[in-house]
Amino acid sequence: MSGARRRPGTAVRSATTQPSPTRLWGWHRLRPEWAEQLVSAAGLGPGDLVLDLGAGDGALTAPLAATGAQVLAVELHPQRLARLRERFADHPRVHVLGLDLLDPRLPARRFHVVANPPWSLAKPLIRSLTDARSRLIGAQLVLQRGLVADFDRRGAAGPGARARFRAEYAASVPRQAFRPSPPGPAAVLQLTARRGR
Numbered sequence: 001m002s003g004a005r006r007r008p009g010t011a012v013r014s015a016t017t018q019p020s021p022t023r024l025w026g027w028h029r030l031r032p033e034w035a036e037q038l039v040s041a042a043g044l045g046p047g048d049l050v051l052d053l054g055a056g057d058g059a060l061t062a063p064l065a066a067t068g069a070q071v072l073a074v075e076l077h078p079q080r081l082a083r084l085r086e087r088f089a090d091h092p093r094v095h096v097l098g099l100d101l102l103d104p105r106l107p108a109r110r111f112h113v114v115a116n117p118p119w120s121l122a123k124p125l126i127r128s129l130t131d132a133r134s135r136l137i138g139a140q141l142v143l144q145r146g147l148v149a150d151f152d153r154r155g156a157a158g159p160g161a162r163a164r165f166r167a168e169y170a171a172s173v174p175r176q177a178f179r180p181s182p183p184g185p186a187a188v189l190q191l192t193a194r195r196g197r
């Protein structure tokens, strides 16, 4: 892949993938004050590795980098990816990756996730993050409120996922927290590994 460093344990699907006419490229950017709030609640610092999945143009990437953590910002949309690469080209702790979130490979070392990912991919994404081989420590995912409430009630889906991760409704996020506003309200789903992974 050109322009982005490849990390062990992460997969790279073509960064030149073109938006397909059937692919949903919805983009509800988090407003800066909400992005800051989400990042500050994650309690990250130097030495941590955090993934921003579906990074857009970096609404969360920038405050995540300001914590001192190492940030992997994943985006597939060609223009957003290009903008992201340009914006963080000189940042020593931000690595921009042209990955498809549907690719299940994850970092080989322990990691966190703080993200406002594409809501349509929430279920496969959570399945992959809570997989038995995943080294996820904790995730904060901004998703549709109803879905977050479901996860809070039923726990993480997928074989054995409930035994490995707690899934909780952590906070409500109003439609006004995004630009443009999504059709319905959102919430933060907190996933926490039950044991060190």
Ligand SMILES: C[S@@+](CC[C@H](N)C(=O)[O-])C[C@H]1O[C@@H](n2cnc3c(N)ncnc32)[C@H](O)[C@@H]1O
Binding pocket: 024, 025, 026, 027, 028, 029, 030, 053, 054, 055, 056, 057, 058, 059, 060, 074, 075, 076, 077, 080, 099, 100, 101, 102, 115, 116, 117, 118, 119, 121
């Ligand atoms: C809800 S937007 C959030 C953008 C940014 N995190 C923010 O809060 O402003 C989701 C992002 O995921 C990206 N995306 C959609 N499908 C993707 C995929 N399969 N792989 C990687 N990124 C994807 C979209 O291009 C979009 O930028």
